[in-house]
Amino acid sequence: MHSFDELLKIFENRLNKENFSHEPKELYAPIDYTLALGGKRIRPVLTLMACDMFGGDINDALPQAIAIELFHNFTLIHDDIMDNAPIRRGKQTVYKKWSSNIAILSGDTLFALAYQYAQIADKSILANVLSVFNRTAIEVCEGQQYDLNFETRNDVSVEEYIHMIKLKTAVLFGASLKIGAIIGGANNEDADKLYNFALNIGLGFQLKDDLLDTYGDESIFGKKTGGDIISNKKTFLYLKALELADEENNRKLTSLFNNDSYSEDEKINSVKSIFSNLKIDEITEKEIDTYFEAGIIDLNSLDLKEDVKAELYDLAFKMIHRDV
Amino acid sequence: MHSFDELLKIFENRLNKENFSHEPKELYAPIDYTLALGGKRIRPVLTLMACDMFGGDINDALPQAIAIELFHNFTLIHDDIMDNAPIRRGKQTVYKKWSSNIAILSGDTLFALAYQYAQIADKSILANVLSVFNRTAIEVCEGQQYDLNFETRNDVSVEEYIHMIKLKTAVLFGASLKIGAIIGGANNEDADKLYNFALNIGLGFQLKDDLLDTYGDESIFGKKTGGDIISNKKTFLYLKALELADEENNRKLTSLFNNDSYSEDEKINSVKSIFSNLKIDEITEKEIDTYFEAGIIDLNSLDLKEDVKAELYDLAFKMIHRDV
Numbered sequence: 114m115h116s117f118d119e120l121l122k123i124f125e126n127r128l129n130k131e132n133f134s135h136e137p138k139e140l141y142a143p144i145d146y147t148l149a150l151g152g153k154r155i156r157p158v159l160t161l162m163a164c165d166m167f168g169g170d171i172n173d174a175l176p177q178a179i180a181i182e183l184f185h186n187f188t189l190i191h192d193d194i195m196d197n198a199p200i201r202r203g204k205q206t207v208y209k210k211w212s213s214n215i216a217i218l219s220g221d222t223l224f225a226l227a228y229q230y231a232q233i234a235d236k237s238i239l240a241n242v243l244s245v246f247n248r249t250a251i252e253v254c255e256g257q258q259y260d261l262n263f264e265t266r267n268d269v270s271v272e273e274y275i276h277m278i279k280l281k282t283a284v285l286f287g288a289s290l291k292i293g294a295i296i297g298g299a300n301n302e303d304a305d306k307l308y309n310f311a312l313n314i315g316l317g318f319q320l321k322d323d324l325l326d327t328y329g330d331e332s333i334f335g336k337k338t339g340g341d342i343i344s345n346k347k348t349f350l351y352l353k354a355l356e357l358a359d360e361e362n363n364r365k366l367t368s369l370f371n372n373d374s375y376s377e378d379e380k381i382n383s384v385k386s387i388f389s390n391l392k393i394d395e396i397t398e399k400e401i402d403t404y405f406e407a408g409i410i411d412l413n414s415l416d417l418k419e420d421v422k423a424e425l426y427d428l429a430f431k432m433i434h435r436d437v
Numbered sequence: 438m439h440s441f442d443e444l445l446k447i448f449e450n451r452l453n454k455e456n457f458s459h460e461p462k463e464l465y466a467p468i469d470y471t472l473a474l475g476g477k478r479i480r481p482v483l484t485l486m487a488c489d490m491f492g493g494d495i496n497d498a499l500p501q502a503i504a505i506e507l508f509h510n511f512t513l514i515h516d517d518i519m520d521n522a523p524i525r526r527g528k529q530t531v532y533k534k535w536s537s538n539i540a541i542l543s544g545d546t547l548f549a550l551a552y553q554y555a556q557i558a559d560k561s562i563l564a565n566v567l568s569v570f571n572r573t574a575i576e577v578c579e580g581q582q583y584d585l586n587f588e589t590r591n592d593v594s595v596e597e598y599i600h601m602i603k604l605k606t607a608v609l610f611g612a613s614l615k616i617g618a619i620i621g622g623a624n625n626e627d628a629d630k631l632y633n634f635a636l637n638i639g640l641g642f643q644l645k646d647d648l649l650d651t652y653g654d655e656s657i658f659g660k661k662t663g664g665d666i667i668s669n670k671k672t673f674l675y676l677k678a679l680e681l682a683d684e685e686n687n688r689k690l691t692s693l694f695n696n697d698s699y700s701e702d703e704k705i706n707s708v709k710s711i712f713s714n715l716k717i718d719e720i721t722e723k724e725i726d727t728y729f730e731a732g733i734i735d736l737n738s739l740d741l742k743e744d745v746k747a748e749l750y751d752l753a754f755k756m757i758h759r760d761v
Binding site for chain 1: 459460461463464515518519537538541542544545546548549550552553556560561563564567568571572574575578579581582583585586
């Protein structure tokens with residue numbers, strides 16, 4: 114078994130060898146730029162790791178790992194337009210640096226490039242791999258649409274939120290592992306177990322995101338906390354607080370999120386004070402643990418040696434128990 | 438051999454049976470809306486026709502025909518955002534009726550749905566079909582980028598223009614036929630001949646578009662002519678005129694296309710008068726004929742019975758010699 118760091122290095126080496134600098138440069142420069150921004154590369158490493166776990170040759174999974182990473186970056190480019198996000202990974206987003214049109218079209222191209230890599234698989238598994246890839250691509254779009262819908266809705270339930278982040282975030286972790294497992298020679302049942310494992314870890318991962326955005330240690334987190342509160346983002350923390358708050362606090366919280374007259378610090382402090390009275394941080398931690406444990410049950414149920422599963426366990430642990 | 442009208446009916450029946458109304462409705466309503474707007478459906482019929490020509494079962498080509506039509510509609514939805522186009526097929530464009538965000542995301546979803554259909558092919562040909570589909574998708578994006586680039590450039594050559602419309606328009610006609618031919622059992626050489634045939638017909642088709650926009654008979658064309666001139670579109674007509682004009686007319690034409698102080702009628706009449714003095718309409722007709730004839734040479738070189746090729750010949754003839 115290769116370690117995460119080994120797989121990451123193998124992936125980065127291969128990605129760097131791929132050439133995305135074609136003509137017209139207006140189309141490909143934003144693709145190069147986005148891929149060079151890096152990111153954690155968790156998804157492609159998951160693909161290689163799953164392939165490795167089932168005794169496959171990780172070289173066979175590299176095209177799919179690239180496909181997954183390209184797809185992920187395509188969604189970021191388009192999401193940043195829709196979310197008016199100026200900064201991604203510490204740099205200007207594509208639509209800010211160039212234009213919306215360039216971001217739409219280079220995103221489309223990146224999506225098509227992703228498929229170009231996704232189809233590099235043995236005849237015997239190609240249809241299976243692509244059907245996971247396709248279904249996931251569609252679900253990720255659906256998740257983003259729900260997320261956009263939630264911006265203008267005041268009656269979003271925690272359950273709806275979990276469904277949204279499952280589609281927007283978790284299924285791509287699931288697909289990353291499942292596709293790697295298929296290439297590695299796993300049977301359908303085992304590939305599905307890994308998929309379900311990743312869904313749970315993915316949900317925990319996103320809830321951790323929500324938690325860190327409000328409760329992260331700024332010196333470690335690397336940016337100011339409270340961003341989600343400032344932008345009225347209906348995260349798990351907010352929705353759970355609404356669910357648990359009494360009528361007065363419910364009204365207060367809703368008003369804080371629908372009123373732009375507060376100063377940033379005032380708003381963050383008021384919201385956090387309601388969150389803290391309701392122990393939202395602890396509740397979220399507990400929820401994250403629940404997803405982590407549910408995931409681990411699926412991982413443990415795989416009939417593989419413990420040391421083969423250890424690397425993935427460690428990665429999941431780090432995804433959930435991170436400070437950044 | 439089935440006729441165009443028979444194949445169109447078969448295609449429409451099948452498309453109508455497909456269900457694109459899923460949740461969230463904000464994402465799928467624009468897809469339903471776009472597909473219901475119709476259009477000529479030339480591309481999917483080409484796929485069925487090519488399959489038919491080589492003795493294939495057209496049912497096997499229906500998923501690919503749908504894939505091609507979905508892909509085409511995806512490009513329209515995104516192009517309309519980039520081109521600020523308010524009207525498509527007589528109705529509001531998706532971005533106008535809903536929003537840019539909805540148009541970006543429902544377009545992305547339509548692209549993913551296209552791939553879902555594209556992959557429904559026999560194992561033995563799937564990789565071949567998908568590599569045509571992928572390459573074409575990327576080329577169409579490149580074509581659109583060149584088109585956007587041309588808007589702000591004053592030194593576009595006729596040759597560059599032809600390269601742009603080849604990518605933006607002609608390759609998808611090529612892919613439509615080639616994929617149908619592969620499914621129908623054609624060998625690579627024959628599939629490529631059909632591809633080249635379609636490239637030439639596609640170029641002629643686009644030049645005819647340019648010609649009709651300026652010289653169409655408004656009572657048949659169904660809309661006001663001169664739209665390309667009003668919007669300063671660097672069509673074949675304009676670029677060829679710049680190439681052929683003397684210094685004075687060249688300056689005049691450039692000034693007309695870079696100056697918003699003229700009234701619409703004044704501008705159209707002045708530009709058309711320069712075009713007419715240079716016989717741009719005749720030159721364009723001749724160019725269209727040249728592409729048509731080049732295409733027909735490829736079609737004739739196919740070792741198929743004449744009556745098998747007749748339906749495609751007729752379709753190409755109609756694509757080129759249309760009034761609408």
